[in-house]
Amino acid sequence: MTWTEICSVDAIPLEGGVAALVGGEAVAIFRTYSGEVFAISNVDPFSGASVLSRGIVGSRGDVPVVxxxxxxxxxxxxxxxxxxxxxxxxxxxxxxxVDGRVLVGAASLEPAREST
Structure with missing residues (x-):
């Protein structure tokens, strides 16, 4: 698997996100309050705007969400x-x-359907 180094984990604010290009795709990388790091597409499928990295990070029950x-x-x-x-x-x-650096790899789940 090819990994793309994004930034130091400390560069991502707790309960915040950053945007980066990974393999030509706009990706939003988030750090939760507990320090976990996640990455999803940065494109909001409802508006088509590349803005999810600016969303509000939280949870619904035990599920981390933006x-x-x-x-x-x-x-x-x-x-x-x-x-x-x-x-x-x-x-x-x-x-x-790895060693305080955030790496993003391959897509782990393709979208089921993106609305436009």
Whole structure:
């Protein structure tokens, strides 16, 4: 698997995100309050805007989520599934933190359907 080094883990604010290009794709990388790091597509499938990295990071129950800054749909950070519309998801990516550096790998889940 090819890994793309993004930044130091400390460069991602707790409960925040950053955007990066990975293999030509816009990817949003998030760090939860507990320090876990996740990566999903940065493109909001409802608006088409590349903005998910600016969303609100939190949780629904035990599921870490980001709520889109556009229309507020919540996306599961582990799978990319939209919790507000089961027919929509975004691509989720493999993530690794090595020696304090965040690495993003291949897509781990392709979107089921992206609405436009």
């Amino acid at each position: 709520s889109s800054p556009m229309y507020k749909q919540a996306f599961d950070l582990t799978t990319g599934r939209c919790l507000d519309d089961d027919s929509v998801s975004v691509t989720a990516y493999e993530v690794s933190v």
